[in-house]
Amino acid sequence: xxxxxxxxxxxxxxxxxxxxxxxxxxxxxxxxxxxxxxxxxxxxxxxxxxxxxxxxxxxxxxxxxxxxxxxxxxxxxxxxxxxxxxxxxxxxxxxxxxxxxxxxxxxxxxxxxxxxxxxxxxxxxxxxxxxxxxxxxxxxxxxxxxxxxxxxxxxxxxxxxxxxxxxxxxxxxxxxxxxxxxxxxxxxxxxxxxxxxxxxxxxxxxxxxxxxxxxxxxxxxxxxxxxxxxxxxxxxxxxxxxxxxxxxxxxxxxxxxxxxxxxxxxxxxxxxxxxxxx
Amino acid sequence: xxxxxxxxxxxxxxxxxxxxxxxxxxxxxxxxxxxxxxxxxxxxxxxxxxxxxxxxxxxxxxxxxxxxxxxxxxxxxxxxxxxxxxxxxxxxxxxxxxxxxxxxxxxxxxxxxxxxxxxxxxxxxxxxxxxxxxxxxxxxxxxxxxxxxxxxxxxxxxxxxxxxxxxxxxxxxxxxxxxxxxxxxxxxxxxxxxxxxxxxxxxxxxxxxxxxxxxxxxxxxxxxxxxxxxxxxxxxxxxxxxxxxxxxxxxxxxxxxxxxxxxxxxxxxxxxxxxxxxxxxxxxxxxxxxxxxxxxxxxxxxxxxxxxxxxxxxxxxxxxxxxxxxxxxxxxxxxxxxxxxxxxx
Numbered sequence: 001x002x003x004x005x006x007x008x009x010x011x012x013x014x015x016x017x018x019x020x021x022x023x024x025x026x027x028x029x030x031x032x033x034x035x036x037x038x039x040x041x042x043x044x045x046x047x048x049x050x051x052x053x054x055x056x057x058x059x060x061x062x063x064x065x066x067x068x069x070x071x072x073x074x075x076x077x078x079x080x081x082x083x084x085x086x087x088x089x090x091x092x093x094x095x096x097x098x099x100x101x102x103x104x105x106x107x108x109x110x111x112x113x114x115x116x117x118x119x120x121x122x123x124x125x126x127x128x129x130x131x132x133x134x135x136x137x138x139x140x141x142x143x144x145x146x147x148x149x150x151x152x153x154x155x156x157x158x159x160x161x162x163x164x165x166x167x168x169x170x171x172x173x174x175x176x177x178x179x180x181x182x183x184x185x186x187x188x189x190x191x192x193x194x195x196x197x198x199x200x201x202x203x204x205x206x207x208x209x210x211x212x213x214x215x216x217x218x219x220x221x222x223x224x225x226x227x228x229x230x231x232x233x234x235x236x237x238x239x240x241x242x243x244x245x246x247x248x249x250x251x252x253x254x255x256x257x258x259x260x261x262x263x264x265x266x267x268x269x270x271x272x273x274x275x276x277x278x
Numbered sequence: 279x280x281x282x283x284x285x286x287x288x289x290x291x292x293x294x295x296x297x298x299x300x301x302x303x304x305x306x307x308x309x310x311x312x313x314x315x316x317x318x319x320x321x322x323x324x325x326x327x328x329x330x331x332x333x334x335x336x337x338x339x340x341x342x343x344x345x346x347x348x349x350x351x352x353x354x355x356x357x358x359x360x361x362x363x364x365x366x367x368x369x370x371x372x373x374x375x376x377x378x379x380x381x382x383x384x385x386x387x388x389x390x391x392x393x394x395x396x397x398x399x400x401x402x403x404x405x406x407x408x409x410x411x412x413x414x415x416x417x418x419x420x421x422x423x424x425x426x427x428x429x430x431x432x433x434x435x436x437x438x439x440x441x442x443x444x445x446x447x448x449x450x451x452x453x454x455x456x457x458x459x460x461x462x463x464x465x466x467x468x469x470x471x472x473x474x475x476x477x478x479x480x481x482x483x484x485x486x487x488x489x490x491x492x493x494x495x496x497x498x499x500x501x502x503x504x505x506x507x508x509x510x511x512x513x514x515x516x517x518x519x520x521x522x523x524x525x526x527x528x529x530x531x532x533x534x535x536x537x538x539x540x541x542x543x544x545x546x547x548x549x550x551x552x553x554x555x556x557x558x559x560x561x562x563x564x565x566x567x568x569x570x571x572x573x574x575x576x577x578x579x580x581x582x583x584x585x586x587x588x589x590x591x592x593x594x595x596x597x598x599x600x601x602x603x604x605x606x607x608x609x610x611x612x613x614x615x616x617x618x619x620x621x622x623x
Contacts, residue, residue, distance in 0.1 A: 017286055023320055036312070038312040038314075039312075041312070044312075044314055045314050045315075047318075051512055055311060057311070070346060108467065109533060111367050111393075111395045111396060111400065112396050112465070112466075113389040113393075113396065113398075114387060114388055114391075114393060114396050114398035114401075114402055115390050115391070116391040116393070117385075117387070119359070131383075132387055132390070132482035133380075133381070133384075133387075134380065134381045134382075134385060134388065135380015135381040135384075136378075136379055136380070136388070136398060137321050137322065137378075137380065138320075138396070138398040138462075138466075138518045139501060140318050140319075140320055140321060141318065141319060141320040141466035141468050141471075141601060142465070142466050142467060143317065143318065143467065144317065144467045144611065145316070145317070146315060146316050146317040146318045148316025148318070148382050149321075150321050154380070155379070156380055156381060156416035157380070160570060164380070195438045203503050226509045228508050232408060239310055239311075239604075239608050240310075240311065241311065242310065242311035242314060242316045242604070243316065244316060244317075244607065244608060244611035244612070245608065245612040246611050246612050247467075247611055248611065250464075250466050250467055250472055251395045251396070251465050253464060253465060253472070253475035254394075254395060254396075254397060254461060254465050256475060256476065257460070257461040257464055257465070257475045257476065257478065257479045258458075258461060258479070260476050260477070260479055261453075261454075261457035261458065261460070261479030261480055261483060262453075262524075263480070264479065264480030264483050264484065265450075265453040265456075265457060265483060266343075267522070268341065268483060268484060268487050268519065269341060269345060269453075270523065271344045271515065271518045271519065271522065272342055272487075272515050272517075272519075273345050273348075273349060273513045274347065274520060275512075275514040275515035276345065276349050276351055276511050277539075278507065278510070
C-alpha cells in the first residue's frame with residue numbers, strides 16, 4: 001500500500017496551520033523571524049527544518065481586476081461576464097499552495113544516497129533514516145524540487161517523513177490533520193488520484209479550465225521520476241509555484257557518463273603509451 | 279465603489295483602472311516565485327574541489343607509472359616519485375572527504391552498501407580500494423628504499439607484496455577515481471553540471487592526467503632526477519594531454535550551452551577564464567610547444583597544476599550559482615512533455 005498527499009491549492013486559505021502542526025509534531029527548530037516582503041510568505045522555501053511551506057502567489061498577470069468590480073459577485077465566486085466589461089477570477093489572483101516533499105516514485109535523493117540512509121518504508125514513502133545518514137549532502141543537489149537541506153549544527157539531511165511515526169500508529173500526518181479546509185488530503189495514492197481527477201473535473205465544469213493535477217506521470221512533466229506520491233491540484237504554470245515543468249531523474253545519465261569516462265580513460269592511456277615511443 | 283470610479287483614471291476603452299497594480303513589481307511578471315531558488319545548491323566547501331584536484335593527480339600519476347611498467351620502461355626515480363605521490367594523495371583524499379561530512383564520525387557508513395546508480399557510492403568504494411592498494415604498493419617501495427629498516431621480519435614480509443601486479447589491478451580503479459568525480463556532480467539537478475553529463479567525466483580525467491604529468495615533471499625537474507627518456511616522454515604526454523583537455527573543455531562549453539553562463543560571471547570568470555582557460559591551458563600549452571628547457575617546463579607544470587585547481591573551484595562555485603538561478607533551472611527542466619494548464623488528465 002502506498003500512501004501520499006493530495007494538496008488541493010484551490011481551497012487553501014493560507015492559514016499556515018500545516019506549517020505549525022508539522023513544526024510542532026516533528027519538533028523542528030524555528031528558522032528565525034525574517035520579514036521577506038514577498039506577500040505573506042516569510043517561510044520562503046522547504047528545508048531540513050521546514051517540511052511544509054505555504055506559498056503566497058499574487059498573480060494577476062492573466063486576469064487584471066479592471067472596471068467597476070462587483071465585490072459581492074467576487075465573494076460569491078461568480079465567473080460569468082460582469083457589467084461594464086469587468087473581469088475577475090476569484091481563484092486566479094491570490095493563490096496559496098502548501099508545498100511538501102513530493103515522495104517521488106523514483107526518488108533521485110534515494111538513488112543518490114551512498115549510505116542507504118534514504119529508503120522507501122512500508123508505506124512506500126521516501127524516508128531518511130537519521131541513525132544512518134552521515135551528512136554527505138549528495139541528496140541536496142540531487143533533489144529536483146529543492147526539498148532536502150543539510151541542517152546546520154546537526155550535520156544530517158532531513159525532510160518530510162510523511163509522519164512515519166503517526167502512520168505507524170494509524171494516524172494521518174500532522175499537516176493533513178490540522179488543515180481546516182481539507183486542502184491537504186492524506187490517503188492511498190490510488191484513491192487520492194481518483195479524488196483529484198474528480199475535483200479537477202468539477203473545477204472544469206465550473207469554468208476553471210486551467211485546473212490540472214500535477215504529479216502524475218500521465219500528465220507528463222513528472223514522467224522522468226515516475227510521478228509523485230504527493231500530488232497537487234494547480235491553477236497555473238508549475239513555475240508560478242516554484243515547481244519545475246519537467247523534473248528528471250539525474251541518475252539516468254550515470255551509465256552514459258561512466259561509458260564516456262571509460263572511453264576517455266582508454267584514449268588517454270593510449271596517448272601516454274604512444275608518448276613512450278621515441 | 280462608484281466613488282472610486284469617479285476618481286479613477288478613465289481609459290480610452292472606457293474601463294477604469296483600479297489601484298491594484300501588482301504588475302509594477304518586475305519580479306512578479308517573471309515565471310518564478312520571488313526569485314527563490316527552486317532547487318538547493320550543494321553545501322560542499324573547499325575540501326571537495328581540493329579533493330577533486332588531488333584525486334585527479336593520484337589517478338593520473340598512477341596511469342603514467344603503470345603505463346611505464348607495462349611498456350617495460352624502468353626508471354627507479356619515476357617509480358619512487360609515483361608510488362609515494364599516489365600514497366600521499368590517497369591519504370589526503372579521505373581526510374578531506376570525511377572533513378566535509380556533516381557527521382564525520384559516521385564516515386564508515388559510506389561502505390555500508392554498494393550502489394552502482396550513485397556515483398558518490400562508487401567513488402567512496404574506489405577511493406577505499408585505490409587507497410589500500412596504493413598503500414601496499416608504497417609499502418613495498420618503502421621496504422626497497424630501506425625506510426623500514428634493514429632486513430628485519432617486516433621488510434621480508436613487505437617485500438612479498440606483488441607491487442607490479444597490484445599496480446595493474448589498481449589501474450582501472452584509479453581511473454575511476456579520476457573520472458567519476460565528474461560523473462558525481464553531473465548526476466544532480468544542477469543545470470551547469472547535469473547538462474554536461476557526457477563530457478564532465480572525460481574532462482575531469484584529462485585535466486587530472488594533465489595535472490599529474492605536470493606534477494611528475496615538476497618533481498623530477500626540481501630534484502634533478504629521472505632518466506632523459508622519462509622527461510622526454512613526460513613532455514610529449516603533457517603536450518598531447520593538454521590539447522585533449524582543451525578540446526574537452528571546448529566540447530563541455532558547447533554542451534553546457536546557455537547554462538555555462540555562471541562560469542563567465544564576475545565571480546567565477548577570474549577562476550575559469552583567467553585561471554583555467556588562459557593560465558591553466560593556454561599558457562602551459564604555449565610554453566610546452568615552444569623551445570624545450572628545464573625552466574620553461576617547471577613554469578608550465580606549476581601553471582597547469584594551479585589551473586587544474588582553479589578549474590575544480592570554478593566548476594563547484596559555478597554549480598552553486600547555477601542552482602541558485604531559478605531561470606536556469608526552469609529553462610533546463612522544461613521540455614516537450616511538460617504539462618500545460620489546459621492539458622486534460
